[in-house]
Amino acid sequence: MTDITILGAGIFGLSIAWACQKKGARVRVIDPGGPGAGASGGIVGALAPHTPDNWNDKKAFQFESLLMARAFWAEVEAASGLSAGYARIGRLQPIDTERALELSQGRIEKAAEFWQGQAVWNVLEAKSAPFDAAFLPATPTGFLAHDTLSARVHPRRACAALAAAIISQGGEVVTEGHFAGKVVHATGVAGLADLSAGLGKQAGNGVKGQGALVNLSATTMPQISAEGLHIVPHADGTTAIGSTSETTFSDPYSTDQLLEDVIARARRVLPALEGAEVIERWAGLRPRPATRARSPILGEHPVHDGQFIANGGFKIGFGMAPKVGEVMADLMLDGHDRVPQIFRPEALL
Numbered sequence: 001m002t003d004i005t006i007l008g009a010g011i012f013g014l015s016i017a018w019a020c021q022k023k024g025a026r027v028r029v030i031d032p033g034g035p036g037a038g039a040s041g042g043i044v045g046a047l048a049p050h051t052p053d054n055w056n057d058k059k060a061f062q063f064e065s066l067l068m069a070r071a072f073w074a075e076v077e078a079a080s081g082l083s084a085g086y087a088r089i090g091r092l093q094p095i096d097t098e099r100a101l102e103l104s105q106g107r108i109e110k111a112a113e114f115w116q117g118q119a120v121w122n123v124l125e126a127k128s129a130p131f132d133a134a135f136l137p138a139t140p141t142g143f144l145a146h147d148t149l150s151a152r153v154h155p156r157r158a159c160a161a162l163a164a165a166i167i168s169q170g171g172e173v174v175t176e177g178h179f180a181g182k183v184v185h186a187t188g189v190a191g192l193a194d195l196s197a198g199l200g201k202q203a204g205n206g207v208k209g210q211g212a213l214v215n216l217s218a219t220t221m222p223q224i225s226a227e228g229l230h231i232v233p234h235a236d237g238t239t240a241i242g243s244t245s246e247t248t249f250s251d252p253y254s255t256d257q258l259l260e261d262v263i264a265r266a267r268r269v270l271p272a273l274e275g276a277e278v279i280e281r282w283a284g285l286r287p288r289p290a291t292r293a294r295s296p297i298l299g300e301h302p303v304h305d306g307q308f309i310a311n312g313g314f315k316i317g318f319g320m321a322p323k324v325g326e327v328m329a330d331l332m333l334d335g336h337d338r339v340p341q342i343f344r345p346e347a348l349l
Helices: 009-021 059-079 097-112 157-167 190-201 257-269 316-335
Strands: 004-007 027-028 091-095 121-125 143-145 172-173 182-185 204-214 223-226 229-233 237-241 276-287 297-300 306-311
Touching: 009 157, 009 172, 009 306, 009 316, 027 059, 027 157, 059 097, 059 157, 059 316, 097 121, 097 143, 157 172, 182 316, 190 204, 190 276, 190 306, 204 257, 229 257, 237 257, 257 276, 297 316, 306 316
Parallel strands: 004 027, 004 182, 027 172, 091 223, 182 306
Antiparallel strands: 091 143, 121 143, 204 237, 204 276, 223 229, 229 237, 297 306
């Protein structure tokens, strides 16, 4: 009696299942590892937009999805009774040079144009920023970029909440089972390997990421992006630090000195982290697609006839997920194709 079978219980698979279920479909999600077993079971959870200049379809899709997130997660939490840890907390970025300051000031007008009054990009003088000074990052110029579009979510808890919401509405989230109805592959790194084998060319690869969770409560502060890092305060009184991006590694699931270097760098960026106890270290593989601009792969599966694919969230999967779910549900259930051209599997061919 299943209308839609979703292979993969990561953030894309679960979001698609939830969107299909809301449209009246009977759904089954199958993942041998259970919800959030792969990259979606991480600890960082930064939902951060691309900069509002050089606007394109990918940025527009992400923007729409980030705006959808508040209602999306509120609905999931209401149905499941579980917290996903979502909050639109904004983001601070240290401005390192005068040239970077000039670019950031130019983004104020771009955000006003492309973010449609739903969020803003500001440049703040650190000494007068309206935040607790103890939690402000070091900035060589004395200025910070601040946007109000960025948000956070606790990845594992978000996947658990989505799975519980789906089950509460009569759906299935199982570790094994038969395919029935329309099938969508949302299987992350394994799915990219399957796609590469079927196409006879590289469709994407797994990139190792390492992150840490520390015992520092900064629940009312924005997240921080600096030196290629995300520092994300969670609702439970912890703060996440991440992450590395490694294309060569010996063990994808173990942490090493590279993570210790990340932690040390984060403590230089945010001195308040100094002395905070590391309570968890995490490593895993994130699916990076070989599409232009590393865009997700959405649409009809180019190898498995009559089936569908949703893969390649890489570092932006949680931020893209509400819109990915909606677009894929429309495609599979109604034949309404709203997938941006740069996301289509043909971009790999």
